[in-house]
Amino acid sequence: MLIKTFENKRIGIDELTGQVISGVTFLNCDFSKVDLSETEFVDCIFYDSDRQLGCNFRSAKMKGASFKRCDLSVCAFNFVSALGLEISECKAQGADFSSASFMNVISHKSWFCSAYINKSNLAYTNFSKVNLERCELWDNRWTGANVTGASFSGSDLSGGEFNSFDWQSADFTGCDLTDSELGDLDIRTVNLEGVKVSRDQMSELASRLGINVLG
Template sequence: METYNHTYRHHNFSHKDLSDLTFTACTFIRSDFRRANLRDTTFVNCKFIEQGDIEGCHFDVADLRDASFQQCQLAMANFSNANCYGIEFRACDLKGANFSRTNFAHQVSNRMYFCSAFISGCNLSYANMERVCLEKCELFENRWIGTNLAGASLKESDLSRGVFFRRCLGAI
């Protein structure tokens, strides 16, 4: 099912099953996606913050496995504790987004895991990516200015053509 050009204000999507849906040119202002099932959901050219707001939408503890965000405005969004294995962010504004304790890995055993994320052409400036594991992922052409990467692991990820500020390079 596809939803086109719809505006949601203060809408509560928490605990809802929105899997396999497509939203195109939609606006979500102060909406709550906490604990929502957004698996395989696609968002194209959507806005998740209103100009002048200091807080974006909440995706805390949401199931975002294999979800796709393309050309979306997600500044100040909160993805803490979300399951983001296989997520795609293409040409998105993620400035100031919170990814603390976000899971981009699939745990196979106590010692074996696989990471999967496709984040390219995005503005990750001032995002909180503290202690995230994004190993062997596509992370090219992103802006990382002022991004908090303390304790993060980006081993063997493609960081080519990215724009960095020295302070965030300590974790790479």
């Protein structure tokens, strides 16, 4: 199959809306403010390894969009509207999701979040001030990710890798952390109310405090 490549291209506002895009390479392309609602990208590349540049998705409409087995390294997703966004089996190292919205606001007191990010490399990705409460975020690599001011309350973070990770900088109450590598998590300094961990994980966390968990 011939793989198409687009370089330095400005994507039209509704050029790709609702389409299935497979096996396409986008080098330094501009998707800012583009409507990508329900658009599906499969086996696509958005990272220019020669110039170490990602694509620009700032302020794009990405409700229900999906990326499967794509390279999203260092792409900019600032201010995107991304309710229901799916990112699966992707490389997203260094991508910037700061100020992205995964929320559906019903009223000033009523809202919910929706995102499906799994089996992806999120090392050094920026999720600062992002609300990802009660979302499906399992089997990801979170090494060095910036989560300052973010909320993951009630989300499924099971099977994750959390090395070089600042647990104190975000809200993880009610999260499922089973089968995760918890890195330097200190149960004395992080609010773990409602968090799920396995007995082996609890034993490891307690052992750092000199406590032996029996049974």
